[in-house]
Amino acid sequence: LRSDNWTPQGLSSVYFWALEPAPKAQEAFGCAFVIQKETEDKQMVWDSIHVVEVQETEGRQQHYGTYKMTSTVMLYLAAEDSSVLEVSGSLTRQTQLEAEVTKVCPHLVHLGRMVQEME
Template sequence: MADLLDSMLDLLRRLPPTQIEENVSLLVNLVPTYADDLLGSIDQPLKARVDTATGREYLACDYNRDGESYRSPWSNEYDPPLDDGTAPSPKLRKLEITMNEAFDLYRDMYYEGGLSSVYLWDLDDGGFAGVVLLKKTVTPASVAGPKGSWDSIHVFEVAERGRQAHYKLTSTVMLQLVRRKEVGGDNGSGVAEGWKHDGETNLSGSMTRQMEMDYPLQEFTAHVPNAGRMVEDMEIKIRNLLQEVYFGKTRDIVFDLRSTEDLEHARRQRELQKELAGFIRRP
């Protein structure tokens, strides 16, 4: 049966990333017994929900899900209500509140908008783990405007070793950029006919990276700056990689396929290169 799960995961890796939610839903309907395993193995775009107790939005994912309910980091309550839902210990809950406040400031500084949520849970070996979620969505101001989304999922495990702590971080960033070109027109009487679809550019995908670090731990609240430093460094690294892969490589491919210069200019450039090469070879 494990081969079946591997086959589903392999299939999802080959399908368009923009349709990941629809495809996961189809597979869950086909093999409902693997729903939890599949949802726990596939990162999907984060969903925003509203905490009915506080009125604040939070991000929902598999890490704050219990059955069909999701736990809010603000009130620590499940929606729909769940009497025996999983929750962090009181000590860890205090740290969770502090980390949510810290990453809310981080979100405002780096994203200038969007949403953030942090969830922590106890591990059987005495340590704990958590996830930092960040999401920013850009909606088009007009029909032809660009739209996109950035979803960050940072899962970390912590093992305390006296006055030091070992952190293992696994970060996944999902990026979607859509640029649609629309042209408008009229029917000759000055009345607009509406927008016509003229073309679309869609850059979508995900990137996952891991890192491990040891940091000093003078007190329990030191986990906040330690985890924050790792997430910050990882996001900067992934952003630079995405910029190189998505934009640099795309630009190179387009220029290889179609030159922006005319043939006459290219011919003169080649002749100039040959002439310079001749001067260099002369004794």
């Protein structure tokens, strides 16, 4: 996962775990994308956490994934002279996607797009 889209100083981690499938789902898992970006002078820090629940269901010949994502972004800004300005805040949003899962477009592609859109 690239975390250097806005700043060159970025770290990211991704975690996956098994979940109990919903009644009509065949498989389920959860994952978390944890991203931190900051400028060299640490005047801006951007932390984001994206937690996703994935339920996979089968149609007649197709597999579908239902992705429920909760994202929290925390931002900290400071002026060069820290006595002048310091601002911080957070934003939490949720989104959901239902998409076909194929060899060309597996779960990871859908998850990556969702994270990029929320970032």
